[in-house]
Amino acid sequence: MLALRRTSTITIKTVGPFDLGRLARLHQACFDDPWSRADLAHLLALPGGFGLLARLFERNLAGLDGMRGVGFALCRVVRDEGELLSIGVGPHYRRRSIGSALLRESMERCRRAGARAMFLEVATDNISAQTLYRSFGFDAVGTREGYYQRADGTRVSAYTMRCDLTRFPWQESPTRRGR
Numbered sequence: 431m432l433a434l435r436r437t438s439t440i441t442i443k444t445v446g447p448f449d450l451g452r453l454a455r456l457h458q459a460c461f462d463d464p465w466s467r468a469d470l471a472h473l474l475a476l477p478g479g480f481g482l483l484a485r486l487f488e489r490n491l492a493g494l495d496g497m498r499g500v501g502f503a504l505c506r507v508v509r510d511e512g513e514l515l516s517i518g519v520g521p522h523y524r525r526r527s528i529g530s531a532l533l534r535e536s537m538e539r540c541r542r543a544g545a546r547a548m549f550l551e552v553a554t555d556n557i558s559a560q561t562l563y564r565s566f567g568f569d570a571v572g573t574r575e576g577y578y579q580r581a582d583g584t585r586v587s588a589y590t591m592r593c594d595l596t597r598f599p600w601q602e603s604p605t606r607r608g609r
Contacts, residue, residue: 440528442535445481452499460518462581478507482535484528503532505540512540514550533566541595548595551588553578568593
């Protein structure tokens with residue numbers, strides 16, 4: 431039996447007005463309490479707001495090519511601070527370094543827009559996301575009690591994390607940093 435090899439390439443583009451439907455569907459696939467299309471449009475229209483869409487180009491087994499939106503990041507820069515407002519990768523596309531690519535590009539775009547530091551919140555029980563953020567130089571600087579509400583009505587706290595963007599820690603590989 432001949433095994434065909436799947437190849438895929440990740441590209442990241444800035445979210446445009448025609449991407450709002452795709453962005454809303456991705457947000458819904460990633461979170462229990464998704465933001466609406468109107469919420470996303472409002473956020474992107476704020477001064478300093480921007481979104482990124484990760485697209486995966488895959489050659490399938492029939493040899494046909496396909497491009498699909500598989501992840502997103504939503505950020506805002508105000509003065510010298512950037513904030514990662516939301517980031518997600520569709521459930522079927524996780525563990526392919528898409529989240530890392532989105533985080534790296536978000537940090538770089540915030541830095542280019544003048545941010546010297548970047549902040550985010552992450553649920554205290556989301557260990558995999560915390561591990562990713564720490565590998566990019568984020569450190570916990572505070573806790574927000576009961577910050578997130580789950581679909582079942584329970585609340586979970588969040589860590590506030592911060593990264594110094596002037597040090598470019600995300601441009602080094604984790605092994606070079608000794609992590």
